[in-house]
Amino acid sequence: MRFNTRLLHGQYSADPGTGATAAPIYQSSAFAHASAEELERIFRGREFGYLYTRLNNPTVEALEKRVAHLEQGLGAVACASGMAAITLAVMNILKSGEEIVCGSGIFGGTFSLFSELDQFGITTRYARDNKIESYAGLINAKTRAVYIETIGNPKLDVPDIEKLARLAHEHGIPLIVDNTVTTPYLVQPLTLGADIVLHSTSKYINGSGNSIGGIIIDSGKFKWDFAKYPALKDYSKFGPFVYLAKLRQGLFKDFGACLSPFNAYLNLIGLETLGLRMERICANAAQLAEYLHKHAKAGAVNYPGLDDHPDHDQATDQFAGRYGGLLTVRMGSKENAFKLINNLKYAANLANIGDARTLVIHPASTINAANSPADQESMGVYEDLVRISVGIEDGEDLVEDFAQALSQI
Numbered sequence: 001m002r003f004n005t006r007l008l009h010g011q012y013s014a015d016p017g018t019g020a021t022a023a024p025i026y027q028s029s030a031f032a033h034a035s036a037e038e039l040e041r042i043f044r045g046r047e048f049g050y051l052y053t054r055l056n057n058p059t060v061e062a063l064e065k066r067v068a069h070l071e072q073g074l075g076a077v078a079c080a081s082g083m084a085a086i087t088l089a090v091m092n093i094l095k096s097g098e099e100i101v102c103g104s105g106i107f108g109g110t111f112s113l114f115s116e117l118d119q120f121g122i123t124t125r126y127a128r129d130n131k132i133e134s135y136a137g138l139i140n141a142k143t144r145a146v147y148i149e150t151i152g153n154p155k156l157d158v159p160d161i162e163k164l165a166r167l168a169h170e171h172g173i174p175l176i177v178d179n180t181v182t183t184p185y186l187v188q189p190l191t192l193g194a195d196i197v198l199h200s201t202s203k204y205i206n207g208s209g210n211s212i213g214g215i216i217i218d219s220g221k222f223k224w225d226f227a228k229y230p231a232l233k234d235y236s237k238f239g240p241f242v243y244l245a246k247l248r249q250g251l252f253k254d255f256g257a258c259l260s261p262f263n264a265y266l267n268l269i270g271l272e273t274l275g276l277r278m279e280r281i282c283a284n285a286a287q288l289a290e291y292l293h294k295h296a297k298a299g300a301v302n303y304p305g306l307d308d309h310p311d312h313d314q315a316t317d318q319f320a321g322r323y324g325g326l327l328t329v330r331m332g333s334k335e336n337a338f339k340l341i342n343n344l345k346y347a348a349n350l351a352n353i354g355d356a357r358t359l360v361i362h363p364a365s366t367i368n369a370a371n372s373p374a375d376q377e378s379m380g381v382y383e384d385l386v387r388i389s390v391g392i393e394d395g396e397d398l399v400e401d402f403a404q405a406l407s408q409i
């Protein structure tokens with residue numbers, strides 16, 4: 001089965017009770033059971049059943065199954081937001097005194113979260129660049145995970161997933177990959193050796209910017225050393241599900257950052273058209289990047305699809321000739337960056353990415369405003385930089401809109 005078919009038929013079944021074709025919204029906090037004995041068996045994990053929506057829910061589970069299938073994982077846990085997914089994915093295996101080795105081009109929210117984790121004794125070390133040696137030099141006896149994004153946002157750098165997975169495994173630690181920006185349409189990191197993948201489903205999976213959500217997918221293949229990850233030992237009876245079982249029965253349940261059934265439903269609707277939207281988004285982004293690249297009033301254009309992008313070959317190889325919907329352009333000054341944003345008619349000035357509509361933002365004064373100038377630079381954020389999240393409009397209209405906006409500068 002190919003990607004678009006898998007989206008629709010991979011883990012799909014009509015509702016067994018009613019035949020409803022769209023996953024019904026089980027907007028219920030709790031689920032009734034026939035007897036006290038049955039409820040006891042479910043609570044003790046001896047029998048499967050729905051209990052309470054903070055733990056599991058049929059609508060949320062439909063999303064978990066479909067995304068796990070697309071990512072070729074063993075299973076998934078959906079969370080209230082992408083940030084909840086990142087928090088839970090790392091806290092599930094790290095404790096005070098331990099460390100994360102992380103790519104430098106990561107999303108500002110993740111950088112901010114990892115800074116917050118300092119106060120709980122969890123330290124993050126950032127690789128200077130994407131050379132394998134830069135990561136290798138930071139791994140020590142306390143490191144418990146390597147964490148990367150498939151395409152850094154907004155740096156748009158492209159780490160080598162396969163090589164980093166090999167490096168992590170040589171040290172007995174897992175590779176965790178945020179696949180929000182590329183989606184399983186461009187790459188399925190678990191097939192390249194990554195161990196855990198996560199998403200902000202608020203972006204491309206949802207696709208219309210109408211609900212916040214996150215998801216964690218586990219390959220089930222990583223060989224956990226319980227001496228290194230003692231908290232997983234209690235769940236060893238779950239075999240390959242050890243990570244997911246500890247997550248669902250532990251921090252996920254106890255932090256309470258569950259996804260609402262209604263938001264799961266909106267994400268399920270979006271997911272069905274992920275392939276179509278990504279195809280269009282990638283084509284539009286390539287067209288706009290080429291146009292801006294040649295435009296006299298636009299400065300440096302950063303898009304992994306352009307020949308001059310430092311990671312172009314890596315992206316071509318890893319993402320099968322597609323490069324996603326994010327690009328950035330430098331305008332020479334903050335003033336010109338603001339003018340470009342204000343002159344655009346179609347591109348909305350919004351903080352998110354992955355909407356059906358084209359979105360633009362000036363990261364330095366918004367998403368990354370709290371980061372120091374040095375941290376901004378290592379994240380690829382500059383005073384004159386505009387980030388564009390390309391949508392599914394007609395590509396010619398987007399080019400015309402940027403043409404008229406630039407002509408007024």
Ligand SMILES: *Cc1c(COP(=O)(O)O)cnc(C)c1O
Nearest residue numbers: 081082083107153180200202213
């Ligand atoms: C938006 C985003 C997140 C955070 O997700 P939320 O759903 O907003 O909490 C994490 N990683 C990346 C790459 C993102 O773009």
